[in-house]
Amino acid sequence: MPSRLSPDDQQRVDQYLSAPQHQVERKPFRPWLLLLLVLAVVIGLGLLSRLLSQLVL
Template identity: 70%
Template sequence: MTSRLNPDDQRRVDEYLKLPQNRVDRQPFRPLLLLLLVLVVVLVLGLLSRMLAGLVTG
């Protein structure tokens, strides 16, 4: 993607982003872990709703 900034402004932005206080080390994205987390949350909420329904109707 080309920048809409002029070269001097783009250079200043690049220098700013390279400063240590502006860098964030991130762990790699793990989609399977996210999928597992979503499945666990859905399962727990489903079980909780069944337990509550059993208390109300039982």
């Protein structure tokens, strides 16, 4: 897909993105860890809600 920017603007964008502060190494995305975290939060909140319902009733 061609850029909608003028060549001069595209050059400025490329120069900005190639600056050292924008070249940060990131850890690879780990979907299984995210799924495990979401499950732990859901189970934890479910257990907390059951505990609170036992205390109230």
